[in-house]
Amino acid sequence: MSGTVLTVDNLVAEARSSDGPVRLVDGVSFAVRAGRTLGLVGESGSGKSVTCLSVLGLPPRGVRIAGGRILLGGHDLRGKTPAELNTLRGREIGMILQDPMTSLNPLLTIGRQITEMFRYRDGIKSREEREARAIDLLRRVRIPAPESRLNSYPHQFSGGMRQRVAIAMNLACDPRLLIADEPTTALDITVRLQILDLLRDVQAERGTAIVLVTHDLHLVRRYCDHVAVMYAGRIVEQGPVEKIFARPRHPYTKGLLGAVPRLHGVQHRLTVIPGQPPLPGSIAEGCRFAPRCPRAQADCLSAYPATRELDEHRSVACWHLEPNEIAVDSLLATATL
Ligand SMILES: Nc1ncnc2c1ncn2[C@@H]1O[C@H](COP(=O)(O)OP(=O)(O)OP(=O)(O)O)[C@@H](O)[C@H]1O
Ligand code: SF4
Ligand SMILES: [Mg+2]
Incomplete structure (x- = not known):
């Protein structure tokens, strides 16, 4: 690592x-x-x-x-x-952008987008296998009941779920x-x-x-x-x-x-x-x-x-640095979310 x-x-x-x-x-x-x-x-x-x-x-x-x-x-x-x-x-190289819709196709179901990726990129011929992998992937990004979500379109997911799907596609x-x-x-x-x-x-x-x-x-x-x-x-x-x-x-x-x-x-x-x-x-x-x-x-x-x-x-890059001895520790150092 x-x-x-x-x-x-x-x-x-x-x-x-x-x-x-x-x-x-x-x-x-x-x-x-x-x-x-x-x-x-x-x-x-x-x-x-x-x-x-x-x-x-x-x-x-x-x-x-x-x-x-x-x-x-x-x-x-x-x-x-x-x-x-x-x-x-x-x-x-994976990319995740602010708006997951830029990496998802609004016209295709989530399942289709993921399984097509397995078909074309990885050459997986069996539909069952592609679907099983898609379910597995959605489960990895903690989409609840992924079996029932394969036929959903991106707009049927919340923003957070869409971002998870985009992450899932990157993870693949x-x-x-x-x-x-x-x-x-x-x-x-x-x-x-x-x-x-x-x-x-x-x-x-x-x-x-x-x-x-x-x-x-x-x-x-x-x-x-x-x-x-x-x-x-x-x-x-x-x-x-x-x-x-x-x-x-x-x-x-x-x-x-x-x-x-x-x-x-x-x-x-x-x-x-x-x-x-x-x-x-x-x-x-x-x-x-x-x-x-x-x-x-x-x-x-x-x-x-x-x-x-x-x-x-x-x-x-500065000609006149902030002095080293002054610890700013601006709340952030201790802040926990
Ligand atoms: N296609 C483009 N043609 C000309 N200038 C551009 C183009 N894209 C971005 N810029 C300019 O480049 C500079 C840097 O833009 P950039 O989008 O990288 O900023 P950023 O740090 O990502 O800002 P933000 O936090 O708002 O996302 C900005 O002045 C922007 O106007
Ligand atoms: S002191 Fe301020 S203006 Fe001067 S180099 Fe550093 S950051 Fe720039
Ligand atoms: Mg930016």
């Missing part, structure tokens, strides 16, 4: 525009090991989805991967043909890597935890490496080993969850952690970071967070801070 499954090295993704290419993801690097979960966090528009879709070889329309390497078990996915990538997505492939981009955002908190518990169980059993995009830092605390914080197309800080949550060294990370509402006891006012991130295409020289940063100094405006290693597996 210990090897590195995914390595993203200096990934650059650009959108076409009339003024030339615009960088949406600008030199992103991270790695995920077998059996581990990396949380990818950051405000809306920071490039989390473009990063995930690029890793999947499915950059959004008008966006191209302009640089970097995406290594799955040592093989660079950028060298693969679309057909090869398609095969990999069916076998080695037993992927080494699972990209989950806000898989539970549309669901209520109880169902959200059930789905993520399920993923964690599968991970423990199969050693799956998971990239989990979420806006909920409590979920990062609970389910992720590492966290990478994105801001305006770059990772500004990354490392083990406990270390970063206890002592964020980048002012943006500290701001994000401070913006988390308390779960227990008195509800504090939400401190949001004032201001807005820059839009891609209007990014100035220097640190992208400078206009919003309480620690900004004149030199922050002249050059982007190089990423430096703080200790093993922990890095940060």
Whole structure:
């Protein structure tokens, strides 16, 4: 369970525009090991989805991967043909997106979708066997009475059930890597935890490496080993969850952690970071967070801070780090859901 499954090295993704290419993801690097979960966090528009879709070889329309390497078990996915990538997505890389309907066909019953997958992908000829496998799969994701659900259509399932089915279809492939981009955002908190518990169980059993995009830092605390914080197309800080949550060294990370509402006891006012991130295409020289940063100094405006290693597996890009001795431990460190 210990090897590195995914390595993203200096990934650059650009959108076409009339003024030339615009960088949406600008030199992103991270790695995920077998059996581990990396949380990818950051405000809306920071490039989390473009990063995930690029890793999947499915950059959004008008966006191209302009640089970097995406290594799955040592093989660079950028060298693969679309057909090869398609095969990999069916076998080695799973994806779970916010809206499970994007991976389910609304016109086909759940049973049909799963059994067809067994027919075409695995070449299982016997209908009984395909159905038995489908029931087994639905049982694994804890769909009650799965025998009676095979003939249901996706709209007859609740949002949480649909997401379970999408997970089931991913599990059938037993992927080494699972990209989950806000898989539970549309669901209520109880169902959200059930789905993520399920993923964690599968991970423990199969050693799956998971990239989990979420806006909920409590979920990062609970389910992720590492966290990478994105801001305006770059990772500004990354490392083990406990270390970063206890002592964020980048002012943006500290701001994000401070913006988390308390779960227990008195509800504090939400401190949001004032201001807005820059839009891609209007990014100035220097640190992208400078206009919003309480620690900004004149030199922050002249050059982007190089990423430096703080200790093993922990890095940060800032000229004037938050002091190490101040433990923020912003409620999150102790918060349990
Ligand atoms: N197809 C596209 N063409 C041009 N720009 C795009 C395209 N898709 C996304 N973008 C831009 O790329 C930037 C990053 O978008 P992305 O969807 O990756 O953000 P995100 O971090 O996933 O945000 P959210 O938390 O809202 O999901 C945004 O500024 C977005 O407007
Ligand atoms: S480099 Fe400067 S502006 Fe950027 S986060 Fe660090 S202190 Fe703030
Ligand atoms: Mg997104």
